[in-house]
Amino acid sequence: MYAANAAQPDARRFAALVRRRWTVSLALTVAMLAIYYGFIVMLAFRADWLALRLGERLTLGLPVGLGVIFASWLLTGIYVRWANGSHDAAVLHLKNAMQEGGE
């Protein structure tokens, strides 16, 4: 369908697309690393915080652990929402422009 070196995307807009993609990806990666390692470091150095009582017996540790699971759902959800929306639209736009032989 596409010849190897025939069509090229608009260089400036393509570079912006790639930059935006990695800005979003790396920001979310850093957030995931911070949340997970924050949890590990807390376990290693301030485990007493996780033993704080919330109710009669329940401690802070269980909701914090669950929170890490929810955070990984939330972050993947944010990425999919962004990528399926504005990112895919930008990709489609660049591809269409390429097929028409550039702008």
Next chain:
Amino acid sequence: MNTALTTTIGQPSVTSIAFFFLFIAVTLAITWLAARKNRSTSQFYAAGRAVTAWQNGLALAGDYMSAASFLGIAGLVALSGYDGLIYSIGFLVGWPIIMFLIAEPLRNLGKYTFADVVAYRLSQKPVRIAASIGSLLTVCFYLIAQMVGSGVLIKMLFGLPYETAILLVGVVMIGYVLFGGMLATTWVQIIKAGLLLTGATVMTFMALSRFGFDVTALFTAAATRYGDKVLNPGGLVSNPLDAVSLGLALMFGTAGLPHILMRFYTVPDARTARKSVFYATGLIGYFYILTCVIGFSAMVLVGREVVAGMDKGGNMAALLLAEATGGTVFLGFIAAVAFATILAVVAGLTLAGATTLSHDLYANVFRSGRSTEAEEMRVAKRATVGLGLVAILLGLAFKGQNVAFMVGLAFAIAASANFPALLLSILWPGTSTVGAVASIATGTLTAVVLIVLSPTVWVSVFGFATPIFPWKNPALISMPAAFFAGWLGSVLVPDARARSHFAAQQIRNYLGVGAE
């Protein structure tokens, strides 16, 4: 409560055998249907790239939720409480990383294996040989752990001799992969994931009904009976650097497991790949939450003494709880699900290993990409049988050995040998052939050598008094070493041709233009 519980675990029951044969009958029927389509390499390796996002999400979850993680983590929670939850969280957080860093580039740049992506603009032969070694080592260590675990587990569940169990698993698994290829393997994963999630949900529901559906009441009962320490972190994270190292291996190792990465080629495009990771993350997280509740319920409803008395690793906790809440019929169902889980995971691993042998080594290295599709298919099928036999032999050879470290080793190699080379070739224009090979070789060697010198092998397997390398997992050293070697090799021996192809790689990577 009922501490003097009598159990029928270990005696083959009518229900467990009936459920098991039903599973085998359904999956073999699917294999038979799939076999009629199974003529091309694209069918055999990638199910014709027609798998939907939901199907792939379930199949990814199926590949990842092994019997070891279901029974092992439930047991760990039942015996040590909160530490089991910490452990399972480590296995989940790799999935967002797969999504953010590699799922889409992998789908757009590759054909059947992650070596396709690493070798995209580099010299095919050296890179594919190196990537195949990393890939096969990961698959083999994972396979040994699964095979030995399955033999022990089936012996405990059904009273079958270890050797018979290994042979049974090996033969059925070869049947799925050989005749049904990726399509049958995918459906086996989907059915198994559905059964496992349903079984765990029903078990959680029945266990929580004993506490009036109040989770707080369950935790309160656990703390009342065994002390507050079951709700607090215990000894799992005693050495911070060791914990960070294990976390790195789990997080980035998931993004380097060949049988997981291969699934991204079964979907039609990057958009579907991305959605499937979202579903998989949701399902796996939900599964670990259930496993945690199941573990605490087993602690309270079955009792730690009974769980530890059956198996000192606690592997029977979920099954004992199944019997305590749903009787022998439910136990039979869960036992059959555990068996199905083992079969599905080893089938996925064998297919990934066979693809590496036939697509990377035979077609692209040995025949320099000039073999016909029929020849490659023939080799793929022979590789499946060969690898299946190797799995059976390894399972028999490692009988009675301590293989617990092998899953950790598989993740450490995946994080050190496979992931850095993959990321460098996707992101860094300067990556050269020498750099990629150096990265894979350094990652593999460092991970293997440090694991041998670590407490898990040097002390637990060889029996020496003190380890030479202090941490149980080497990823904190071996992963940065692999990145460094990749950079150094690329700077010392640059590759002008590879650099000139980066622009074309980017267009295919980000726009999907020309993706297969």
